[in-house]
Amino acid sequence: MINEHQLVKDCLKGKPSAQKALYEHFAAPMLGVCYRYTKSMTDAEDVLQEGFVKVFHYLGQFRGDGDLGAWIRRIMVTTAINYLKKNSRYQYDLSFSAEQQGYLHPVSPENPEVNLDAKQLADLVRQLPPGYQAIFNLHAIEGYTHVEISAMLGIHEGTSRSQYARARNLLITWLQKESESIKMSHYARS
Amino acid sequence: MPGRDFEKAMQEKAQQLRLDPSPAVWQGVAEQLKQRRRKRGVAWLLLAAAIISGIAVVWLAPENMIHSRDQQNTIAAGKEKQNQTSPNKLPIEANSTLTDKKDSQTEQPATPENNLNNDAVTSAPAPASSLPKQGFADNKSADNKSSVNKASANKPAATKPVVTRAAGKKVTVDELTAVTAEVASLKAAGKQAAGKNVPVIASDSYSDAAVAVAPGAAQRGIDPADINGIDPFHRQIAVLRPEANTGDRQIKAGIVKLDPARKKGWYPSLHLVLGASSLQEDVLKQYNTFANEYQNTTMIPTGLAAPQRRPSDVKTGPAFAVGMNINRYFGSKISVGAGFHYVYMSNRIEIGSPVDSAYYDNRQQQMVTRTAYNGSGNNGESFHNRYHLLQVPVEFNWNIDRKEKISWNAGVAIGYLVGSDAMQYNKQAGVYYRDNDALRKWQAGIFSGVQYNFREVKGIRYSAGPFIQYQLTSLEVEHTNKHQLLVGIGGRMHLKKIR
Numbered sequence: 001m002i003n004e005h006q007l008v009k010d011c012l013k014g015k016p017s018a019q020k021a022l023y024e025h026f027a028a029p030m031l032g033v034c035y036r037y038t039k040s041m042t043d044a045e046d047v048l049q050e051g052f053v054k055v056f057h058y059l060g061q062f063r064g065d066g067d068l069g070a071w072i073r074r075i076m077v078t079t080a081i082n083y084l085k086k087n088s089r090y091q092y093d094l095s096f097s098a099e100q101q102g103y104l105h106p107v108s109p110e111n112p113e114v115n116l117d118a119k120q121l122a123d124l125v126r127q128l129p130p131g132y133q134a135i136f137n138l139h140a141i142e143g144y145t146h147v148e149i150s151a152m153l154g155i156h157e158g159t160s161r162s163q164y165a166r167a168r169n170l171l172i173t174w175l176q177k178e179s180e181s182i183k184m185s186h187y188a189r190s
Numbered sequence: 191m192p193g194r195d196f197e198k199a200m201q202e203k204a205q206q207l208r209l210d211p212s213p214a215v216w217q218g219v220a221e222q223l224k225q226r227r228r229k230r231g232v233a234w235l236l237l238a239a240a241i242i243s244g245i246a247v248v249w250l251a252p253e254n255m256i257h258s259r260d261q262q263n264t265i266a267a268g269k270e271k272q273n274q275t276s277p278n279k280l281p282i283e284a285n286s287t288l289t290d291k292k293d294s295q296t297e298q299p300a301t302p303e304n305n306l307n308n309d310a311v312t313s314a315p316a317p318a319s320s321l322p323k324q325g326f327a328d329n330k331s332a333d334n335k336s337s338v339n340k341a342s343a344n345k346p347a348a349t350k351p352v353v354t355r356a357a358g359k360k361v362t363v364d365e366l367t368a369v370t371a372e373v374a375s376l377k378a379a380g381k382q383a384a385g386k387n388v389p390v391i392a393s394d395s396y397s398d399a400a401v402a403v404a405p406g407a408a409q410r411g412i413d414p415a416d417i418n419g420i421d422p423f424h425r426q427i428a429v430l431r432p433e434a435n436t437g438d439r440q441i442k443a444g445i446v447k448l449d450p451a452r453k454k455g456w457y458p459s460l461h462l463v464l465g466a467s468s469l470q471e472d473v474l475k476q477y478n479t480f481a482n483e484y485q486n487t488t489m490i491p492t493g494l495a496a497p498q499r500r501p502s503d504v505k506t507g508p509a510f511a512v513g514m515n516i517n518r519y520f521g522s523k524i525s526v527g528a529g530f531h532y533v534y535m536s537n538r539i540e541i542g543s544p545v546d547s548a549y550y551d552n553r554q555q556q557m558v559t560r561t562a563y564n565g566s567g568n569n570g571e572s573f574h575n576r577y578h579l580l581q582v583p584v585e586f587n588w589n590i591d592r593k594e595k596i597s598w599n600a601g602v603a604i605g606y607l608v609g610s611d612a613m614q615y616n617k618q619a620g621v622y623y624r625d626n627d628a629l630r631k632w633q634a635g636i637f638s639g640v641q642y643n644f645r646e647v648k649g650i651r652y653s654a655g656p657f658i659q660y661q662l663t664s665l666e667v668e669h670t671n672k673h674q675l676l677v678g679i680g681g682r683m684h685l686k687k688i689r
Contacts, residue, residue: 014227016220019219019220019223020216020220023216023219024216027210027211027215027216028208028209028210028211029205029207029208031208031209031210031211032204032207032208032209033207035207035209036204036207041209044209045211045212045214045215048211048215049215049218049219049222052215052219053219053222053223053226056219056223057226116203117203117206118203118204118205118206118207118208119207119209121200121203121204121207122204122207125204137204140196140197140200140201141200141201141204143201147619147621148619148621150616150618150619151616151618151619151621151623154616154618155618156618157619168196172196
């Protein structure tokens with residue numbers, strides 16, 4: 001167990017060993033965060049790198065009364081969103097048209113069982129279009145409200161809600177298909 | 191809520207995801223950290239270089255551009271002594287003593303008082319054309335004209351201004367020797383013209399000092415400055431006491447110290463500005479948030495009602511600046527300087543209630559509520575957007591009046607925004623949030639002020655007056671018409687010169 005307080009102090013002093021220790025401690029979970037927002041591992045690692053540079057740059061602003069991991073996680077999420085906005089490959093899917101704003105899918109009442117492991121689930125989320133993917137991650141996983149998401153992505157609150165509903169429906173459909181195929185393979189084996 | 195179990199299950203799974211990054215990621219991070227450190231070092235070096243080069247420019251300015259205030263000092267001293275001058279005594283000043291030994295045996299008497307009398311030093315009956323032209327010129331300055339007129343008024347009509355030294359020129363021994371002969375002839379002519387007690391004077395409106403030279407000094411090949419050990423630019427009047435008896439009178443001699451040189455060297459000063467700052471669209475127009483940042487959030491097509499949100503008005507907030515300047519004079523009235531200031535500016539907005547949000551804390555395995563956003567509105571809580579700048583002002587200063595009571599200064603300031611807790615408004619979402627990356631870090635501004643010297647204690651002058659600073663650079667990267675304006679009262683403590 002590392003002493004986060006001491007680690008932060010040493011990082012603020014500019015000690016490279018402390019910076020590396022901090023990175024090694026948080027790199028794996030944070031790459032998981034970045035992975036969920038991007039479409040490739042290369043992009044995820046780019047975001048991770050950029051995010052950690054920001055972490056070290058703004059570490060002085062970390063007050064120490066909260067959880068360091070959560071603080072770094074917020075930076076990673078923000079970095080990922082900015083990366084999506086900047087990157088031309090994602091921009092098209094992030095621009096929400098007026099038609100999309102008015103469209104609202106009916107929310108499925110079902111709560112399918114999530115039998116996939118973390119990696120499989122993340123891969124499933126990554127199959128969503130980037131706009132859906134970002135909104136789903138922000139709302140369902142990070143817990144941001146639609147007001148906050150609208151501020152982060154520069155969209156209307158209603159757009160965020162409708163996109164989330166779409167993403168959720170798609171995922172539920174895919175999960176149901178996955179669970180059916182798992183059941184089928186189970187039966188086949190037995 | 192029908193879907194909460196699904197979200198919870200998704201969250202739990204997502205938090206478990208851990209992936210090992212490739213070693214290249216850390217190498218990239220380490221490299222960028224190094225680059226940042228280098229950039230920071232370069233920025234400090236540039237700042238230091240800017241300051242040093244500014245100082246060097248002022249320092250290496252040609253010496254002849256520096257006009258000391260001693261001219262005024264000399265005249266002032268002369269005025270004081272003028273009343274003491276006996277009308278029966280012949281005032282001989284400065285160059286009038288530049289005679290050879292033979293001449294000095296028969297020359298008119300002189301007194302130190304007369305030597306100091308610059309008001310009466312520019313009259314002589316001899317024709318101006320007979321005077322040497324190189325290194326000397328008819329003085330056309332207002333000060334000297336006035337002194338000439340004053341002198342002439344008390345003298346015979348035949349007297350008129352003849353010689354003045356060109357300001358800032360160092361007099362050589364040859365020139366002094368040449369003047370010696372001329373002065374001798376002037377004296378003779380003066381006697382003839384006026385009969386008696388005619389002031390025979392070679393003028394000296396030398397810019398830095400009135401230098402009186404002992405008879406014979408020029409012929410001995412001694413520079414007047416060397417004789418007295420005083421640089422002609424120095425603020426002392428030096429008169430050498432002659433050893434020889436000059437007939438029935440002797441030239442009294444002595445060294446009279448005038449006001450120390452205040453216009454040569456470096457003049458540090460401490461600055462303090464207290465005032466208020468506001469956001470402007472331009473110098474005269476205050477920033478209108480409603481016109482610039484309001485977006486009408488109508489009913490969205492699905493029928494979900496969105497509350498109407500509008501940005502808060504921006505009101506003035508307290509501001510101050512504190513720092514140090516160093517100035518160097520060019521001429522008796524104009525100075526140029528640079529400094530280093532810390533500037534605090536702020537403005538006041540009203541924000542609404544915090545918008546609650548939550549995130550999943552991986553370690554504690556629970557949802558944590560946080561408030562990163564604030565709602566908008568003009569009926570909420572007051573919030574001060576604060577900006578901390580470090581800036582390097584380069585200023586031009588002009589002493590408006592003769593007594594140097596009032597001065598006007600203006601200049602430009604390059605600054606760096608070192609910190610801020612300002613909130614930005616998101617017009618789509620209608621919330622305030624904090625993002626320092628949205629602020630422009632490098633800021634350029636112009637400033638101006640008027641200073642009134644109200645007190646001087648032990649050589650330290652205190653002045654105060656109105657001050658205004660307008661930032662030419664927009665405060666935010668996205669909005670190009672957000673400029674800061676600081677208006678206040680500026681005070682300065684002018685310290686003693688460094689050199």
